Amino acid sequence: MEKCFRRSVLLSTVIAAMLFSFIPVSISIPFILFHGIGDKCSGGVSNFTQLLTNLSGSPGFCLEIGNGEKDSWFMPLIKQTSLACEKVKTMKELSQGYNIVAESQGNLVARGLIEFCDNAPPVINYISLGGPHAGIAKIPKCASGPICDIGEAMLKLEVYTDFVQDHIAPSGYIKIPGEISKYLEHSKYLPKVNNERPDERNSTFKDRFTKLHNLVLVMFESDTTLIPKETAWFGYYEDEGFDTLLSTQQTKLYREDWIGLKALDVAGKVKFESVLGDHLSISDEEVVEYVVPYLMQSCM
Numbered sequence: 214m215e216k217c218f219r220r221s222v223l224l225s226t227v228i229a230a231m232l233f234s235f236i237p238v239s240i241s242i243p244f245i246l247f248h249g250i251g252d253k254c255s256g257g258v259s260n261f262t263q264l265l266t267n268l269s270g271s272p273g274f275c276l277e278i279g280n281g282e283k284d285s286w287f288m289p290l291i292k293q294t295s296l297a298c299e300k301v302k303t304m305k306e307l308s309q310g311y312n313i314v315a316e317s318q319g320n321l322v323a324r325g326l327i328e329f330c331d332n333a334p335p336v337i338n339y340i341s342l343g344g345p346h347a348g349i350a351k352i353p354k355c356a357s358g359p360i361c362d363i364g365e366a367m368l369k370l371e372v373y374t375d376f377v378q379d380h381i382a383p384s385g386y387i388k389i390p391g392e393i394s395k396y397l398e399h400s401k402y403l404p405k406v407n408n409e410r411p412d413e414r415n416s417t418f419k420d421r422f423t424k425l426h427n428l429v430l431v432m433f434e435s436d437t438t439l440i441p442k443e444t445a446w447f448g449y450y451e452d453e454g455f456d457t458l459l460s461t462q463q464t465k466l467y468r469e470d471w472i473g474l475k476a477l478d479v480a481g482k483v484k485f486e487s488v489l490g491d492h493l494s495i496s497d498e499e500v501v502e503y504v505v506p507y508l509m510q511s512c513m
């Protein structure tokens with residue numbers, strides 16, 4: 214890996230240690246995890262982070278944005294992204310580079326972090342589990358609970374208004390086929406992170422995203438939360454309506470390469486994976502197959 218030269222000092226120390234001890238040592242790259250909406254690091258997600266650490270041998274950190282559950286609903290994604298950016302830069306463990314694992318909405322925070330964060334350490338591998346990368350066409354069904362109910366009720370108001378955009382995180386990636394001009398004009402997050410507006414494309418975002426070593430996109434075949442499920446691979450409906458679903462390679466984002474997805478794919482760095490379950494239902498075996506290998510790569 215290109216980033217390894219940064220570790221050369223550490224590396225020579227380790228080599229010296231190996232010569233003297235004959236114990237094989239490798240330097241593992243740490244990872245951070247972003248959870249989805251309505252979740253928090255202190256719940257089951259911390260078990261998942263621990264599982265990934267147990268299986269990969271790499272240190273992992275669930276990165277909480279604000280207070281977790283509530284802010285994941287009500288803090289706009291642009292704000293969540295900038296908090297993630299500041300947090301990552303204060304973590305010494307990550308200063309030589311790190312990997313990202315993200316669940317669901319957490320993927321939009323992850324991509325904002327990769328694309329927007331100035332003077333940040335490099336992201337090496339990025340593993341996306343059920344990410345709404347190309348948007349969602351319908352309001353996702355909500356689990357139960359008061360926060361969820363309020364969020365859902367607010368989303369049902371006119372989604373492309375400043376009020377909803379500024380107060381409900383998922384409004385930032387609702388992209389309703391047939392209402393694309395409204396979406397492009399008023400949506401405050403997805404058009405930016407996807408470099409969708411012709412007059413506002415920023416090549417820095419693309420350059421940063423293209424520097425990933427591996428991009429792993431896991432789609433859930435029976436996903437009932439993401440509509441369409443193919444958004445996890447950047448596939449989406451055509452602008453005009455729900456009739457035609459475009460494959461990743463048929464989308465303009467890919468063909469005109471707005472964010473570097475095509476460049477990464479042509480370089481063999483995008484792994485399109487699918488598993489059978491519903492949204493985020495991934496078995497330990499699938500975790501071992503699709504996630505863990507990318508957390509185990511080290512500089513030795």
Ligand SMILES: *[C@@H]1O[C@H](CO)[C@@H](O)[C@H](O)[C@H]1NC(C)=O
Pocket residue numbers: 256257258260
């Ligand atoms: C986390 O794992 C522990 C055992 O390792 C279990 O007791 C606990 O219920 C799990 N927590 C969640 C929220 O899944």
Ligand SMILES: *[C@@H]1O[C@H](CO)[C@@H](O)[C@H](O)[C@H]1NC(C)=O
Pocket residue numbers: 260261263264267
């Ligand atoms: C991780 O490993 C530790 C130590 O072996 C064990 O106590 C813990 O239950 C494991 N956790 C998970 C989620 O696999």
Ligand SMILES: *[C@@H]1O[C@H](CO)[C@@H](O)[C@H](O)[C@H]1NC(C)=O
Pocket residue numbers: 328329330331415416417418
């Ligand atoms: C593009 O994004 C970078 C990084 O956030 C920023 O520094 C730069 O000013 C932006 N360029 C334009 C033309 O907006």
